[in-house]
Amino acid sequence: MTLPTGLQHGAWVLPDGRVRFSLWAPDAQRVELELGGGGRHDLARAADGWFSAEIPAIVGQTYRYRIDHDLLVADPASRDQAGGVEGESRVTDPSAYRWLHPNWRGRPWHEAVIYELHVGLCDGFSALQGRLEELAALGVTAIELMPLNAFPGRRNWGYDGVLPYAPSCAYGDPDTLRRLIDSAHGLGLMVIIDVVYNHFGPQGNYLGRYASAFFRADQQTPWGPAIDFRHPAVREFFIGNAQMWVREYRVDGLRIDAVHAIADNDFLRELAERARQAAEGRELHLILENENNQASLLQSPRGFDAQWNDDLHHCLHVLLTGEDEAYYVDYSHKPIEQLCRCLSEGFAFQGETDYRGIARGEPSAELTPQAFVAFLQNHDQVGNRALGERLTTLAHTDRLRAASALVLLSPMVPMLFMGEEWGEQQPFLFFTDYQGELARAVTDGRREEFRRFRRFSSPGAAAWIPDPNDYQTFVASRPHPERGDDAWRAHYRELLQVRQRWLTPHLPGSRALAAQPLGERALSAKWRLADGSLWRLDLNLGTDDIGVEPPGEDAQVLFCCGQGVAHYRHGWLGAAALVASLETA
Numbered sequence: 001m002t003l004p005t006g007l008q009h010g011a012w013v014l015p016d017g018r019v020r021f022s023l024w025a026p027d028a029q030r031v032e033l034e035l036g037g038g039g040r041h042d043l044a045r046a047a048d049g050w051f052s053a054e055i056p057a058i059v060g061q062t063y064r065y066r067i068d069h070d071l072l073v074a075d076p077a078s079r080d081q082a083g084g085v086e087g088e089s090r091v092t093d094p095s096a097y098r099w100l101h102p103n104w105r106g107r108p109w110h111e112a113v114i115y116e117l118h119v120g121l122c123d124g125f126s127a128l129q130g131r132l133e134e135l136a137a138l139g140v141t142a143i144e145l146m147p148l149n150a151f152p153g154r155r156n157w158g159y160d161g162v163l164p165y166a167p168s169c170a171y172g173d174p175d176t177l178r179r180l181i182d183s184a185h186g187l188g189l190m191v192i193i194d195v196v197y198n199h200f201g202p203q204g205n206y207l208g209r210y211a212s213a214f215f216r217a218d219q220q221t222p223w224g225p226a227i228d229f230r231h232p233a234v235r236e237f238f239i240g241n242a243q244m245w246v247r248e249y250r251v252d253g254l255r256i257d258a259v260h261a262i263a264d265n266d267f268l269r270e271l272a273e274r275a276r277q278a279a280e281g282r283e284l285h286l287i288l289e290n291e292n293n294q295a296s297l298l299q300s301p302r303g304f305d306a307q308w309n310d311d312l313h314h315c316l317h318v319l320l321t322g323e324d325e326a327y328y329v330d331y332s333h334k335p336i337e338q339l340c341r342c343l344s345e346g347f348a349f350q351g352e353t354d355y356r357g358i359a360r361g362e363p364s365a366e367l368t369p370q371a372f373v374a375f376l377q378n379h380d381q382v383g384n385r386a387l388g389e390r391l392t393t394l395a396h397t398d399r400l401r402a403a404s405a406l407v408l409l410s411p412m413v414p415m416l417f418m419g420e421e422w423g424e425q426q427p428f429l430f431f432t433d434y435q436g437e438l439a440r441a442v443t444d445g446r447r448e449e450f451r452r453f454r455r456f457s458s459p460g461a462a463a464w465i466p467d468p469n470d471y472q473t474f475v476a477s478r479p480h481p482e483r484g485d486d487a488w489r490a491h492y493r494e495l496l497q498v499r500q501r502w503l504t505p506h507l508p509g510s511r512a513l514a515a516q517p518l519g520e521r522a523l524s525a526k527w528r529l530a531d532g533s534l535w536r537l538d539l540n541l542g543t544d545d546i547g548v549e550p551p552g553e554d555a556q557v558l559f560c561c562g563q564g565v566a567h568y569r570h571g572w573l574g575a576a577a578l579v580a581s582l583e584t585a
Contacts, residue, residue: 001205001265006023007050007052007510008022008236008240009022009023009044009076009077009092009165009236009237009240010022010077010078010079010240010493011057011063011075011077011078011079011089011092012057012073012380013059013091013092013093014054017056017058018054018055018056019054019055019057019091020052020053020058021033021043021052021053021054021055021063022043022048022051022052022291022442023043023050023051023052023073023209024051024052024233024505025049025050025051025065025067025209025210025211026048026049026210026211026212026233027049027210027212027213027228027379028051028067028068028210028211030042030067030068030069030156031043031065031066032049032065032066032069033053033055033063033065033066034063034064034065034066034072035055035057035062035063036056036061036062036063036088037059037061037082038055038056039056040066040355040496041053043065043210043436044322046463048077048232048233049211049213049233050233056070056314057091057477059091059092059093059094059096060089060090060091060315061090061091061239062089062090063075063088063089063090063091064088066210067430067466068210071206071209071210073086073209073210074086074087074088074089074163074204075089075163075239075552076163076205077163077165077240077241077393077520078090078150078163078166078168078173078235079092079094079165079166079244079248079473080092080166080169080173080174080258081150081163081166081169083169084150084153084169084204084205085150085151085162085163085204085373086150086152086204087195089166091200093176093243093246094174094248096302097175097178098252099178099180099182099224100180100183100186100387100427101185102202104186104250104286105253105282105283105538106282106283106285107141107142107188107190107252107280107283108199108283108508109283109285109305109306109370109413110504110507110508111141111144111416112141112173112190112272112285112413113139113140113141113142113408113413113414113416113496113499114140114141114143114144114192114373114414114415114416115140115141115142115143115306115415115416115418115560116146116194116375116378116379116415116418117144117146117417117418118146118157118158118378118379118428118477119145119146119148119287120155120156120168120170120171120474121478121479123419124170124172124176124371125167125171125172125173125176125177125179125180125293126172126176126179126180126345129180129182129183130159131181131539132180132184132187132189133187134313135189136188136189138421138489138493138496138497139492139493139495139497140189140496141188141189141192142189142190142191142192143184143189143190143192143253143255144192144194144253145194145254145469146158146192146379146554147159147161147190147193147195147196147197147199147257147504148167148168148171148193149161149162149165149166149167149168149195150162150163150166150167150169150298151168151201151204151433151585152203152204152206152433152434153432153433153435154433154579155169155170155429155431155432155433155471156201156431156432157429158194158200158379158432158434158439159194159196159257159382160549161200161201162197162200162201162202162203162204163204164195164241165241165244169447169473171285171478172453174249176446177249178249178250181249181250181251182250182519183574185250186330189254189517190250190252190253190283190285191251191252191552192251192253192255192287193249193251193253193254193255194255194257195245195254195255195256195257196254196257196258196305197227197228197238197242197256197257197259197262197271198221198223198227198257198258198259198261198262199221199223199224199227199261200223202434202438202442203387203406203434203438211231211233211397213228213231213234214231215227215228216229217343218227219263221261222246222261223261226262226263227262227263228260229264229267229392230264235267235270238267238271239270239275240281240360242254242271242274242275243275243278244369244418246275246279246284248272248394249250249282250282251584252282252283252285253284253285253286253287253305254275254284254285254287254580255284255287255289255308256268256271256286256288256289256304257262257289258289258290258291259288259289259290259292259297259427260290260291260292264425265294265297266297267497268297268304268479269297269300269303272300272302272303272304272305276290276302276385277460281565284307285305286303286304287304287306287307287308287373287544288304288306288307289308289310289380290307290308290362291306291360292361293307293311293347293349293350293361293362294354294358294361294362295346295347295350295361295362295363295364295366295367295371296362298364298367298371299366299367301481305370305371306370306371306372307347307371307373308373308375308378308415309347309372309373309374309375311331311338311342311347311348311349311368312339312343312372312374312375312412313374313376313378313381314327314328314330314331314348315331315335315336315338315348316334316376316403316406316407317331317340317376317381317391317399318331318335319335319336319339319399319440319521320391320394320395320396320399320400320403320541321391321394321401321432324523325453325454326355326452326453327354327355328497329355330354330355332351333466334496334516334522336519336520336522336523339515339523340516340517340523341515342372343366343410343512343515343523343537343554344513344514344525345363345364345365345527346364346365346367346371346372347361347362347364347514348550349361349363350362350363350365352361352508352518355460359460367410367463368511369410369411369507369510369511369512369527370411370412370413370482370510372413372415373410373412373413373415374407374410374412374414374415374514375407375408375414375415375417376391376400376403376404376415376417376420377390377391377416377417377420378415378417378435378578379403379417382417382428383428383429383430384430384533385433385464386450386453386455386456387427387429387464387465387466388427388428388429388430388466388468388477388501389427389429390419390420390422390424390425390426390428392424392425393425394487396576397575398562398575398576399541399561401491401561401575401576402539402540402541402561402562402577402578403539403541403578404491404492404495404497405491405539405559405561405578405580406537406578408492408495408496408499408540409499409503409537409538409559409578409580410525410537411497411503411510411512411529411535414499416492418479419479419481419484420492421484421488422481422483422485422486422487422488422489422490422531423484423487424479424480424486425487426476426477426478426479426480426486426536427476427478428466428477429466429473429474429477430436430446430470430473430514431468431469431473431474432560433469433471434444434468434469442444442468442469443467443468443469446468447462447463447465448462448466450462450465455521457555477503491504493561493562495559496579498558498559502537502558502582503529503535506529506530506531506533506535507529507530508530508569509526509529509530510527510529510530510535511527512525512526512527513526513527513528513534514526517546518538518540518546518548518573519542519546520542521540522538522539522540522541522542522546522573523537523538523539523540523542523550524536524537524538524539524548525538526539531584531585532584532585533582533584533585534555534582534583534585535578535580535581535582536551536555536581536582536583537578537579538573538577538578538579538581539573539577539578540562540575540576540577540578541562541576542575543575543576543577544575545567545572545573545574545575546572546573547572547573548568548569548571548572548573549571550568550569550570550571551568551569551581551583552583554583554584555581555582555583556582556583556584557560557569557579557580557581558577558580558581558582559578559580560577560579560580561577561578561579562574562575562576562577562578562581563579
């Protein structure tokens with residue numbers, strides 16, 4: 001499936017002083033371009049619902065589309081907005097930026113240590129650029145930026161964007177984002193962008209008015225009608241967005257949000273293939289969020305590298321907090337057995353029926369450990385809580401340290417959530433900046449959502465849930481590194497040094513051997529590394545010492561959290577402990 005010759009979504013600067021403006025508007029009878037300072041121009045109707053024209057214009061000039069003499073809209077493929085999502089778009093020339101590190105080729109996936117962050121809470125692209133050296137010194141090798149695309153208002157937690165091509169002007173302009181990425185590359189840091197291809201936000205999206213074929217009437221998602229990827233123009237809209245991030249911003253990876261809401265696996269595979277082509281020989285890493293645990297999407301070398309391992313998170317969360325509501329009920333009966341399955345096979349759910357009565361997952365034991373991203377916290381698992389609590393306020397400190405050691409020293413790819421490394425206790429709340437009826441609907445809907453939880457089921461209890469549109473909800477979510485705990489920082493720095501020196505060089509070709517429970521809250525897991533050595537992690541999240549198989553005489557104890565090495569060598573694993581050992585071949 002292809003588009004009419006020469007047409008691409010958006011405004012494209014041509015070498016002759018003109019710009020090609022193209023809009024897919026199959027429901028429209030007439031489309032006009034309103035050019036800032038340049039009058040109004042009709043776009044010619046082309047095949048398959050397209051309207052296009054080549055018009056004299058300059059970089060920086062603003063424009064909007066008028067549909068059928070009435071509806072004024074931003075370019076849905078706008079690369080820069082002069083104002084909000086309902087304001088004017090701006091002509092850009094991505095090729096004008098001069099990269100300081102044009103020879104950066106990226107880093108291999110097995111070296112990834114990911115740090116997920118929200119740019120708005122870091123005060124924008126420029127301020128974040130000033131923090132990169134600190135992250136590189138910690139041992140982070142990749143920053144993952146929560147969605148950057150334009151959204152209504154001045155703040156949004158990231159997943160309500162409506163113009164996926166345009167970085168939010170609340171964070172900075174496109175070249176400021178390029179400078180951030182350029183600086184990251186100069187420090188050896190990869191940059192991964194979180195993209196949302198499964199829905200649009202509720203305000204500022206007018207596609208349904210003039211391009212209703214973007215959506216399917218026969219499939220619903222939690223955000224409304226599903227995107228219809230059967231149409232070539234729709235596929236190209238999202239694939240073109242992925243190609244933009246790779247080509248025009250030289251990003252090192254994309255994390256695709258909630259692909260379980262995308263019912264077209266062929267689209268996903270085409271997206272992966274063409275995004276890799278756009279990288280032109282650079283390393284490109286593609287990561288999925290996928291409740292369906294489709295191991296088949298991770299098996300092609302030209303497909304997706306890894307998936308966020310929610311199963312592993314849920315097991316650890318239950319063990320650390322004892323929570324057992326909603327999806328945690330699936331992990332509340334035998335969490336240590338399920339955690340062992342995650343460490344040895346990848347997914348806990350590989351076709352079993354979950355709490356909703358839905359069979360989900362595919363066999364994953366044949367996948368490499370690096371096909372899974374491991375984490376204790378992320379934007380979903382914190383921000384989707386009613387009060388946005390972090391684990392530092394929910395779990396015992398010693399057990400949390402041991403669990404963090406498991407995540408960072410597992411052969412899976414580890415991910416930290418901003419502030420985790422200094423023991424941040426400020427919440428990460430769901431925040432938006434809607435007005436009027438929509439603001440009230442979002443606030444009421446948020447509070448209604450949590451009434452099914454015991455904590456908020458009594459009359460009036462849900463009123464304690466912060467209003468997403470209150471500016472103070474955003475302020476309360478700001479991390480505070482100046483208040484951070486140096487003991488936490490030392491803990492994470494030591495773990496990442498151990499990982500970098502002893503584990504990372506031997507990860508390609510590594511494989512899981514076994515993971516065995518040692519009681520209700522403890523386990524022992526082993527992996528064979530590429531050089532033939534045996535990597536072993538012993539974890540005890542319980543309150544009592546537990547017996548373990550003593551390490552071999554030649555085994556090196558590389559990290560010991562919560563107890564003495566002698567105790568471990570005598571066959572005992574202390575409470576709230578993790579030990580990492582290496583036995584050479």
